[in-house]
Amino acid sequence: MLSRSANDLFWMSRHMERAENTARILDVTYRMALLPYRVMEAGEKWAEPWALPLVITGLAKEYYAKHTELTAQKVMQFMVFDPANPSSIFSSLQLARENARGQRGSITSEMWESLNATWLEMRSLTYSMVDARGISNFFDWVKNRSHLFRGVTFGTMLRDEVYSFIRLGTFLERADNTARILDVKYHTLLPSIDEVGGAVDYYQWGSLLRSVGTFEAYRKIYRDVITPFRVGELLILRQDVPRSLHACMNDIYEILQSLSDSERLEPERLAGEMHAQLHYGRSEQVFELGLHEYLMRFLDKIDALSTEINKHFLVPDYS
Amino acid sequence: MAANVYDEMRGMDGSVLPHYQSYQAWLEANPPERLVQKRNEAEVMFHRLGITFAVYGEEAGGERLIPFDIIPRILPATDWQKLERGLAQRVKAINLFLHDVYHDQTMIKEGLMPAAKVLENTQYRPIMQGLSVPGNTYAHITGVDIVCTGPGEFYVLEDNLRVPSGVSYMLENRKMMMRLFPELFSRQAVQPIEHYPDILLETLRGVAPLGVADPVVALLTPGAFNSAYFEHTFLAQQMGIELVEGQDLMVRDDTVYMRTTKGPKRVDVIYRRVDDDFLDPQVFRKDSMLGVPGLMKAYRAGRVTLANAVGTGIADDKSMYIHVPDMIKFFLNEEPILKNVPTWELSKKDDLNHVLNHLPELVVKEVHGSGGYGMLVGPTATASQRAEFRDRIIADPGKYIAQPTLALSTCPTFVESGVAPRHVDLRPFVLSGKEIRIVPGGLTRVALKEGSLVVNSSQGGGTKDTWVLES
Numbered sequence: 095m096l097s098r099s100a101n102d103l104f105w106m107s108r109h110m111e112r113a114e115n116t117a118r119i120l121d122v123t124y125r126m127a128l129l130p131y132r133v134m135e136a137g138e139k140w141a142e143p144w145a146l147p148l149v150i151t152g153l154a155k156e157y158y159a160k161h162t163e164l165t166a167q168k169v170m171q172f173m174v175f176d177p178a179n180p181s182s183i184f185s186s187l188q189l190a191r192e193n194a195r196g197q198r199g200s201i202t203s204e205m206w207e208s209l210n211a212t213w214l215e216m217r218s219l220t221y222s223m224v225d226a227r228g229i230s231n232f233f234d235w236v237k238n239r240s241h242l243f244r245g246v247t248f249g250t251m252l253r254d255e256v257y258s259f260i261r262l263g264t265f266l267e268r269a270d271n272t273a274r275i276l277d278v279k280y281h282t283l284l285p286s287i288d289e290v291g292g293a294v295d296y297y298q299w300g301s302l303l304r305s306v307g308t309f310e311a312y313r314k315i316y317r318d319v320i321t322p323f324r325v326g327e328l329l330i331l332r333q334d335v336p337r338s339l340h341a342c343m344n345d346i347y348e349i350l351q352s353l354s355d356s357e358r359l360e361p362e363r364l365a366g367e368m369h370a371q372l373h374y375g376r377s378e379q380v381f382e383l384g385l386h387e388y389l390m391r392f393l394d395k396i397d398a399l400s401t402e403i404n405k406h407f408l409v410p411d412y413s
Numbered sequence: 414m415a416a417n418v419y420d421e422m423r424g425m426d427g428s429v430l431p432h433y434q435s436y437q438a439w440l441e442a443n444p445p446e447r448l449v450q451k452r453n454e455a456e457v458m459f460h461r462l463g464i465t466f467a468v469y470g471e472e473a474g475g476e477r478l479i480p481f482d483i484i485p486r487i488l489p490a491t492d493w494q495k496l497e498r499g500l501a502q503r504v505k506a507i508n509l510f511l512h513d514v515y516h517d518q519t520m521i522k523e524g525l526m527p528a529a530k531v532l533e534n535t536q537y538r539p540i541m542q543g544l545s546v547p548g549n550t551y552a553h554i555t556g557v558d559i560v561c562t563g564p565g566e567f568y569v570l571e572d573n574l575r576v577p578s579g580v581s582y583m584l585e586n587r588k589m590m591m592r593l594f595p596e597l598f599s600r601q602a603v604q605p606i607e608h609y610p611d612i613l614l615e616t617l618r619g620v621a622p623l624g625v626a627d628p629v630v631a632l633l634t635p636g637a638f639n640s641a642y643f644e645h646t647f648l649a650q651q652m653g654i655e656l657v658e659g660q661d662l663m664v665r666d667d668t669v670y671m672r673t674t675k676g677p678k679r680v681d682v683i684y685r686r687v688d689d690d691f692l693d694p695q696v697f698r699k700d701s702m703l704g705v706p707g708l709m710k711a712y713r714a715g716r717v718t719l720a721n722a723v724g725t726g727i728a729d730d731k732s733m734y735i736h737v738p739d740m741i742k743f744f745l746n747e748e749p750i751l752k753n754v755p756t757w758e759l760s761k762k763d764d765l766n767h768v769l770n771h772l773p774e775l776v777v778k779e780v781h782g783s784g785g786y787g788m789l790v791g792p793t794a795t796a797s798q799r800a801e802f803r804d805r806i807i808a809d810p811g812k813y814i815a816q817p818t819l820a821l822s823t824c825p826t827f828v829e830s831g832v833a834p835r836h837v838d839l840r841p842f843v844l845s846g847k848e849i850r851i852v853p854g855g856l857t858r859v860a861l862k863e864g865s866l867v868v869n870s871s872q873g874g875g876t877k878d879t880w881v882l883e884s
Contacts (some may be wrong), residue, residue: 096661097672196637199649199656203462211461255674311747357676407674 099200100259101408106193107247110209113186114240115271119147120173121233122305126297127166144169150274151181170229187216201260202250204242212239239375258349261401263347269342270396275305276329277389299325306337326385327377327399338390340372341406343353346399358406364399368392417789419563419822420834421486423680432489432882440484440825440832448827449771452483458589479582480875483589485597486824486837486857492565493853493881497749498565500841501580501849502741504555507572507728508845511551514727515541516553517769525739534733535781536726538689540696544713546722547620548846553720554613554684555843559751559855561822568754568819570838572737574729576686579856579876584609584651584825586856586878597695599705602883604853609842610651613684616846617652621681628681631655631671633662635687635703645686659687664707667714668781682718689723731780731814732758742866754819760811762862768815769806775815777806778867790866792818821866822879826859836860838868853881 126143144164148154153172156179161168176182180189191213198206224232232236244264249258252341299320303309308328315332316324333340347362354362405411418426420766422433429437459478472509486495513520514537520526531537554575558570588604591598591700614630618697621628636647636658649656655671662680685692693708711717735756738749757764757775768775777789789802806813823834841855857877858868868874 095674096655096657097674098658098661099655100674195646197656198643198646199632203650207461214460259674349567353674355675357672410672410674410676412677 095200095255097260097408097410098396099137099197099256102193102197103200103256104259104263104403104408106190106197106209107260107269109186109190110191110240110243111264111267112271113183113190114183114237115275116147116173116181116183116186117233117236118153118305119150119275120362121230123147123169123303124166124229125234125304126301142234152274153179153181164193167221169392170224172381174224174232175219175221183312184216187213188237190200192215200256202246204246204250208239208243208246212243216404233290255353258353261345262349262353264409265342265345266396266400266403268337269339269346272306272329272337273389273392273396275302277386278395296320296360303328308335308337311335322385323381326380330380330388331372331375331377333373343369350403353407361399361406364395364402368395368399414512415787417820418834418836419561419566421488421561421824421837422824423834424564432487436485436487439597439600442694445831448483452827455481455483455589458592459585462585465793478860479870481586481589482826482835482859482861482875482877483590483593484825484827484832485878486859487539487880487882489757490604490882492567494748495565496559496567496841497851497853499569500557500843500851502733502745502747502750502772503557503569503572503737504552504843504849505681506740507574507737508549511722511725511728512549513591513744515724520740520743523743523776526736526741530732531727532731534727535579536689536724536730538724538727540713542723543721544772545715547622547718548703550620550845551722552615552725552728552859553620553722553845556650556840556855557843559836559839559841560754560819560848561824561839562820564827569686569737570736570754571734572729572733573840574725575688576721577643577840577842578644578686579840580609581647581860582876583842583854583856583879584647586876588592590878594787599878601882604736604883606852607852609852610648612844612850613650614654616844616850617682617718617720619846620720622715622718622881625681629654629679630682630684631662631680632659633659633683633685633687633705634655635691639686640651641686649682654684659701659703660704662705662708664705664711665709667711667716669705669711669717680717682720683804684720692719692723722862731756732760735814754816757815759806759813759815764815765806765810772803774818776818777802777813777815779812780814781812784868786871788819793864793866798813801829818866824857824859826861826875826877828861836868837865837877854879 097115125144133136142164144166145154147169150156157169157172161172172179172182172380174183177184177188179185194201194209247257247260251260251342258325271392299322300323303312303320306329311322312324312328315328328335328338332338333344335341343365346364350362350365379392422437424430428699451523456478459481494705510520514531521528521531535638552574554577556579557572558573559567561567575791583606617630618628630652632645632649632652634642636642639645646656657671661672663672664676665677667682669680671680684825687703690697691703693704694701694704695706696709697704708717709848712719712723734753735758738753741747741749757768759765759768768777773791775791777791779787789799790847791799794802821836821838825832826835828835837857837859839855839857843852857879858870859875859877860866861873870876
């Protein structure tokens with residue numbers, strides 16, 4: 095397939111996945127902001143929840159360039175509706191649709207219709223409308239549109255290269271997001287050792303799990319209290335948890351194996367290396383190194399992998 | 414004028430013609446509310462499908478729907494048979510003419526065509542001189558604009574030989590009608606058109622360079638900001654071929670390659686929707702970002718086929734249109750089946766005088782114009798518009814031609830006031846490769862404003878599904 099098409103489609107699914115992840119992050123922030131302060135005990139470190147989405151996405155600087163105070167409504171405006179914020183849900187859905195528009199010849203008409211309908215509806219929404227209908231309903235809508243898009247893709251696309259690049263975009267974006275979410279919780283929320291097991295701890299880690307849709311999975315697997323160690327294990331190493339780093343790398347590695355040929359090997363090699371570390375790694379190693387350090391290294395590698403994918407497939411230079 | 418207008422449903426005297434009777438019976442049985450509901454449904458669906466076109470002069474990336482009329486235009490099979498023969502004859506002659514222009518120029522040598530008219534035309538491409546193209550086919554895809562003035566009375570308005578568009582609307586309109594009114598298609602047998610992309614692909618593969626066993630075809634688009642971009646993506650998808658932009662192609666050793674995720678891949682046939690001027694910055698406009706440097710070298714080396722060929726524009730401007738009946742007689746030794754509209758060439762003194770004296774009755778068009786821009790419709794123009802146009806004509810008469818205002822036929826159309834007659838034209842698409850093939854019908858464009866004769870979508874025109882009946 096054309097490199098330009100592969101690039102557009104890769105970004106189409108990245109943007110769609112990003113919209114979903116932003117909705118997840120905002121949703122969990124919203125829930126945390128509803129928690130009564132009285133669950134906190136004196137001295138507990140409790141970050142202002144509405145700062146979280148900005149830290150996770152790395153957009154705090156852009157936000158404060160526009161807004162002086164941190165309020166729910168302003169963060170929502172910025173992260174959901176602001177067309178100048180390239181990672182807002184508005185922008186993500188618009189970019190996903192624009193990327194698809196350029197490639198209508200490569201995707202199925204049902205995929206296009208789904209993306210286009212999502213964009214048309216997003217374009218018609220305002221903060222007050224979303225607020226009136228219930229903010230959580232809006233996040234559910236975004237997640238559902240993303241599920242629908244993935245489902246339509248899964249259900250209608252020919253299993254060829256085009257499909258591979260679409261999936262590649264989804265899993266790279268998802269791996270990136272899971273790592274970021276996990277890292278920020280570690281940063282801002284990890285309580286001191288004696289608070290482990292307290293109410294705040296429970297809610298915070300519970301919220302984290304909910305934001306990536308793994309709360310029920312945790313219960314099912316561990317049947318025990320929520321601990322940072324297990325959350326780390328669940329979202330990094332368990333390959334049966336669909337948003338874990340291991341699960342994402344399973345797909346990325348497999349896809350790159352299918353896309354490689356003798357002249358395009360480096361992306362597969364890099365992904366294989368990352369995959370092996372997750373596949374054969376142990377939680378103890380992660381926590382010995384430090385969760386934050388581990389995740390930072392992972393994000394660097396994801397970055398390097400994206401660069402190699404660009405160089406070999408999406409924006410090749412033949413001259 | 415209105416008194417002489419032929420309505421394709423009600424003829425001249427108001428009684429419903431046989432080929433519309435079944436539809437009329439259905440129309441009478443359906444309340445207007447249902448039609449309104451169906452029209453709204455169509456609009457929502459077209460929006461959701463993103464079947465839009467960009468309008469030049471509107472804000473960047475502005476997308477608009479072409480209004481779709483839910484009442485079909487119905488043509489009897491006998492009318493179509495005549496049209497089909499006439500179109501095939503016309504396009505065959507034009508292809509022979511193009512070959513002649515770029516080879517022996519016998520038509521000029523025999524005095525049937527003024528040399529200057531060809532050789533000094535901006536659309537004449539010297540680079541094509543002496544170049545052989547596969548099957549001697551130049552115009553692979555032709556959109557011929559046709560109007561009807563009475564029962565079985567058709568005139569050719571113009572031949573679009575460069576990058577004619579509109580076929581995607583023809584196909585989508587049919588799909589929409591079948592979705593909205595499946596019952597209509599069981600009442601009456603309508604000839605199918607859905608196979609157009611298949612025969613287009615067959616046509617394109619059939620004109621690949623000699624010796625290529627399994628030709629790779631790509632559609633070259635100027636990009637997402639082109640007004641016909643929807644159509645480009647639509648056709649590429651329907652044919653299962655790559656939709657490429659100039660930046661996706663490169664030329665190495667006189668061979669054209671696409672940049673793919675598996676490295677460079679050879680392209681044998683390019684269905685290009687980019688004008689000649691922008692195809693190759695090494696040969697044509699140097700500032701073109703839409704083209705492919707070296708493309709013309711590969712073309713001249715016979716390593717790639719361009720459809721349509723470079724230089725077909727010579728046969729589609731309005732000063733050349735006048736000569737198409739002569740081409741048919743000269744190359745085919747046949748009488749033209751389809752009539753030309755009588756045309757005055759304002760570069761000729763007598764014609765100019767006649768036109769200036771009869772401006773209120775005539776339509777004046779630019780020789781190289783298209784899309785309904787820069788034309789004067791005498792009978793509906795105001796006195797001051799006519800005066801202004803008169804000055805423009807006098808300033809540069811050679812730029813214009815004039816034609817009588819034809820009493821274009823009308824078709825019932827669903828407008829705000831209900832079902833009312835509106836003027837229509839028809840653009841069938843003629844495919845030429847190893848053989849000439851035409852799907853029955855074409856794109857019917859309709860002037861939605863009462864009395865208006867301008868059907869162009871850029872001027873507020875709409876479209877209709879076109880039915881050619883089985884018998």
